[in-house]
Amino acid sequence: xxxxxxxxxxxxxxxxxxxxxxxxxxxxxxxxxxxxxxxxxxxxxxxxxxxxxxxxxxxxxxxxxxxxxxxxxxxxxxxxxxxxxxxxxxxxxxxxxxxxxxxxxxxxxxxxxxxxxxxxxxxxxxxxxxxxxxxxxxxxxxxxxxxxxxxxxxxxxxxxxxxxxxxxxxxxxxxxxxxxxxxxxxxxxxxxxxxxxxxxxxxxxxxxxxxxxxxxxxxxxxxxxxxxxxxxxxxxxxxxxxxxxxxxxxxxxxxxxxxxxxxxxxxxxxxxxxxxxxxxxxxxxxxxxxxxxxxxxxxxxxxxxxxxxxxxxxxxxxxxxxxxxxxxxxxxxxxxxxxxxxxxxxxxxxxxxxxxxxxxxxxxxxxxxxxxxxxxxxxxxxxxxxxxxxxxxxxxxxxxxxxxxxxxxxxxxxxxxxxxxxxxxxxxxxxxxxxxxxxxxxxxxxxxxxxxxxxxxxxxxxxxxxxxxxxxxxxxxxxxxxxxxxxxxxxxxxxxxxxxxxxxxxxxxxxxxxxxxxxxxxxxxxxxxxxxxxxxxxxxxxxxxxxxxxxxxxxxxxxxxxxxxxxxxxxxxx
Numbered sequence: 001x002x003x004x005x006x007x008x009x010x011x012x013x014x015x016x017x018x019x020x021x022x023x024x025x026x027x028x029x030x031x032x033x034x035x036x037x038x039x040x041x042x043x044x045x046x047x048x049x050x051x052x053x054x055x056x057x058x059x060x061x062x063x064x065x066x067x068x069x070x071x072x073x074x075x076x077x078x079x080x081x082x083x084x085x086x087x088x089x090x091x092x093x094x095x096x097x098x099x100x101x102x103x104x105x106x107x108x109x110x111x112x113x114x115x116x117x118x119x120x121x122x123x124x125x126x127x128x129x130x131x132x133x134x135x136x137x138x139x140x141x142x143x144x145x146x147x148x149x150x151x152x153x154x155x156x157x158x159x160x161x162x163x164x165x166x167x168x169x170x171x172x173x174x175x176x177x178x179x180x181x182x183x184x185x186x187x188x189x190x191x192x193x194x195x196x197x198x199x200x201x202x203x204x205x206x207x208x209x210x211x212x213x214x215x216x217x218x219x220x221x222x223x224x225x226x227x228x229x230x231x232x233x234x235x236x237x238x239x240x241x242x243x244x245x246x247x248x249x250x251x252x253x254x255x256x257x258x259x260x261x262x263x264x265x266x267x268x269x270x271x272x273x274x275x276x277x278x279x280x281x282x283x284x285x286x287x288x289x290x291x292x293x294x295x296x297x298x299x300x301x302x303x304x305x306x307x308x309x310x311x312x313x314x315x316x317x318x319x320x321x322x323x324x325x326x327x328x329x330x331x332x333x334x335x336x337x338x339x340x341x342x343x344x345x346x347x348x349x350x351x352x353x354x355x356x357x358x359x360x361x362x363x364x365x366x367x368x369x370x371x372x373x374x375x376x377x378x379x380x381x382x383x384x385x386x387x388x389x390x391x392x393x394x395x396x397x398x399x400x401x402x403x404x405x406x407x408x409x410x411x412x413x414x415x416x417x418x419x420x421x422x423x424x425x426x427x428x429x430x431x432x433x434x435x436x437x438x439x440x441x442x443x444x445x446x447x448x449x450x451x452x453x454x455x456x457x458x459x460x461x462x463x464x465x466x467x468x469x470x471x472x473x474x475x476x477x478x479x480x481x482x483x484x485x486x487x488x489x490x491x492x493x494x495x496x497x498x499x500x501x502x503x504x505x506x507x508x509x510x511x512x513x514x515x516x517x518x519x520x521x522x523x524x525x526x527x528x529x530x531x532x533x534x535x536x537x538x539x540x541x542x543x544x545x546x547x548x549x550x551x552x553x554x555x556x557x558x559x560x561x562x563x564x565x566x567x568x569x570x571x572x573x574x
Contacts, residue, residue, distance in 0.1 A: 275540055470482055488519075
């Protein structure tokens with residue numbers, strides 16, 4: 001029997017067995033094994049939809065499927081059908097397409113498709129993408145309050161502070177008009193131990209429209225607890241005197257919130273480009289080293305092109321190390337013009353297949369999906385005053401306004417969703433409107449700035465050949481404020497877990513010994529603290545290449561919900 005009838009919810013399809021067996025392991029096992037269906041002329045399948053089966057049969061007839069023609073809902077149904085029928089090639093195609101098209105607007109739909117179709121890897125990658133894209137996420141992208149709670153309460157959410165998480169959740173509640181009780185759900189998403197007194201007071205001011213509500217009273221109780229103890233203690237049950245000021249209901253809610261605290265666990269790892277010291281610098285191998293507080297340096301990743309000179313490195317979306325620029329040997333005129341990407345979750349290298357303008361010793365920064373490539377040296381050793389923006393998602397680039405000066409390795413940072421650079425003198429930010437863009441002067445500086453980093457509302461700066469640390473607030477300060485001095489010359493200035501750190505180097509400081517140190521600056525100390533010091537190291541930091549802060553492991557799904565939180569979530573339809 002060459003043909004068979006498939007009855008899908010009352011609709012009949014006549015199909016050749018050979019085609020079914022070629023693509024589907026489900027049908028291959030059915031017709032080749034000892035199953036009663038092997039001798040039947042009609043197979044009934046009621047778990048699939050007729051329109052989805054029609055699409056899959058068309059795929060089997062021509063061997064291709066253009067998934068871009070279908071909505072996410074239809075793709076989700078095709079994915080479940082492909083999984084049920086064990087069509088391995090179609091499953092791979094669906095996973096690949098959804099993976100490369102992940103965006104802030106569709107990651108939740110993709111995550112749901114992957115969950116329903118048991119595509120475990122795709123589900124994990126979708127979750128990671130959403131968690132690490134919090135800074136560009138909008139409340140309108142979250143489809144339900146259950147998904148909102150799961151998202152904001154996830155221990156690996158990449159949020160700079162809990163106040164930002166609260167504001168995001170409050171915007172969602174106000175836009176969806178769910179009422180004041182939903183604010184309790186938002187409070188249940190927070191790591192209360194990370195809230196300062198100012199954070200709590202601002203949260204109180206944000207919900208004045210619900211001033212007499214239970215959430216407002218809960219925040220008042222948290223404020224009093226913070227004032228009394230200096231922080232929000234897990235041992236809230238020991239503070240029974242709060243019952244004298246607040247009702248038992250408020251006290252119980254605070255106890256439950258503290259008991260079910262969602263502590264943040266996301267950790268970024270600093271990765272630095274290092275060069276192993278060799279007599280011939282051009283032949284020295286290049287590595288990315290990780291640095292962990294308390295454990296020190298560990299060799300992590302070797303770069304393929306050992307003779308690449310003047311390249312840059314930057315992190316994108318927390319999980320991708322990007323390498324761009326560089327010349328293959330000094331004075332060869334042969335440049336690396338592609339974009340290389342290492343995915344820390346998939347543990348694999350990818351090339352974008354583009355041809356960027358030739359450049360070495362530039363500077364790079366990422367803002368959203370845009371990679372800014374600034375200054376440097378081009379062909380014929382010409383110092384550049386040009387800049388381009390490369391779109392990481394679309395894999396296209398465009399030129400932007402020329403820099404105030406032609407410059408190698410300008411200091412660069414992203415602050416409040418804007419790009420700042422330091423020229424030979426003065427600091428500028430990139431301003432773009434519909435019809436033009438320009439570099440706007442924001443701070444006057446009398447020296448060459450070497451490093452810049454955004455930290456707690458300020459931009460911190462160091463200068464070349466000197467140890468001093470400065471800072472300024474854009475639109476508030478027109479000049480830099482001198483703060484302190486590091487013990488050695490800063491090579492890389494970075495932030496990690498809310499801390500301002502500097503990797504410093506001093507050559508021949510102690511009897512021809514090379515010294516590599518890590519120093520931390522805090523506002524409460526008179527001078528930076530030396531956290532780590534190494535002498536006679538066999539490697540040196542490639543200080544012109546930049547640094548990365550990366551997540552090295554894929555986060556867990558974290559789907560469980562406590563009974564306390566579930567009682568509130570059950571009040572709202574999914």
